[in-house]
Amino acid sequence: QQPVQSPQAVILREGEDAVINCSSSKALYSVHWYRQKHGEAPVFLMILLKGGEQKGHEKISASFNEKKQQSSLYLTASQLSYSGTYFCGTEKAYSGAGSYQLTFGKGTKLSVIP
Amino acid sequence: DAGVIQSPRHEVTEMGQEVTLRCKPISGHDYLFWYRQTMMRGLELLIYFNNNVPIDDSGMPEDRFSAKMPNASFSTLKIQPSEPRDSAVYFCASSLSGVSYNEQFFGPGTRLTVL
Numbered sequence: 322q323q324p325v326q327s328p329q330a331v332i333l334r335e336g337e338d339a340v341i342n343c344s345s346s347k348a349l350y351s352v353h354w355y356r357q358k359h360g361e362a363p364v365f366l367m368i369l370l371k372g373g374e375q376k377g378h379e380k381i382s383a384s385f386n387e388k389k390q391q392s393s394l395y396l397t398a399s400q401l402s403y404s405g406t407y408f409c410g411t412e413k414a415y416s417g418a419g420s421y422q423l424t425f426g427k428g429t430k431l432s433v434i435p
Numbered sequence: 436d437a438g439v440i441q442s443p444r445h446e447v448t449e450m451g452q453e454v455t456l457r458c459k460p461i462s463g464h465d466y467l468f469w470y471r472q473t474m475m476r477g478l479e480l481l482i483y484f485n486n487n488v489p490i491d492d493s494g495m496p497e498d499r500f501s502a503k504m505p506n507a508s509f510s511t512l513k514i515q516p517s518e519p520r521d522s523a524v525y526f527c528a529s530s531l532s533g534v535s536y537n538e539q540f541f542g543p544g545t546r547l548t549v550l
Contacts, residue, residue, distance in 0.1 A: 323477070350535060351534065351535050351536075353534070353538070353539070361543070362526060362541035362542060362543050362544055363478070363526075363541050364541070365538035365539065365540070368535075368536070368537075368538065370535065370536070408477075408478060410534075412534055412535060418535070419533060419534065419535035421466075421483075421485075421490070421533045421534055421535070422468075422480055422483055422491060422534065423480065423534055423539070424480065425477055425478040425479075425480075426477065427477040428477060428478075
């Protein structure tokens with residue numbers, strides 16, 4: 322089942338912060354985050370593997386709450402280059418391990434304006 | 436490495452024709468994934484392979500779709516016969532190992548238009 326992302330779209334001015342949420346109805350083993358610019362392929366941002374894990378990538382970080390089956394992506398001090406559509410990909414937990422495939426949300430379109 | 440290579444980049448065909456999409460994964464990657472992306476349904480997994488063996492094809496929409504991976508460096512996705520609702524961007528992706536620990540590298544995609 323497809324994870325639910327919110328918001329569907331957000332517009333930011335340069336320097337503002339944003340949070341993108343990803344919620345699943347299934348127990349999760351890992352969560353991936355990807356960014357896709359218009360007309361291009363999705364590009365990997367980070368993987369979160371353990372419940373409660375947080376990771377950072379420059380000014381982009383994420384958290385994964387295994388119990389709540391939720392992940393959030395945090396973008397701080399946004400730059401024009403952050404514009405794009407952000408997807409979470411969730412890997413279901415299966416017998417204590419992962420299911421080896423991702424189900425992607427429908428994406429959150431982020432627009433950063435000067 | 437050149438990354439994941441897909442061909443053709445654009446394909447326009449008429450309903451009923453056979454379409455073959457091609458993918459060359461990154462050398463040394465054991466997993467290969469085929470995805471379809473549309474505005475309505477987003478990014479959907481169609482099928483994935485591990486060491487050239489199809490593992491899960493439950494995402495393949497109909498019998499009109501088939502995929503093969505005859506060797507570690509080549510995979511095809513075939514649609515026969517094609518229908519207008521098959522119009523989408525088809526991505527191939529590969530990963531070094533299972534997705535639990537490894538990112539997926541996406542190819543540039545094939546934009547398919549079925550008239």
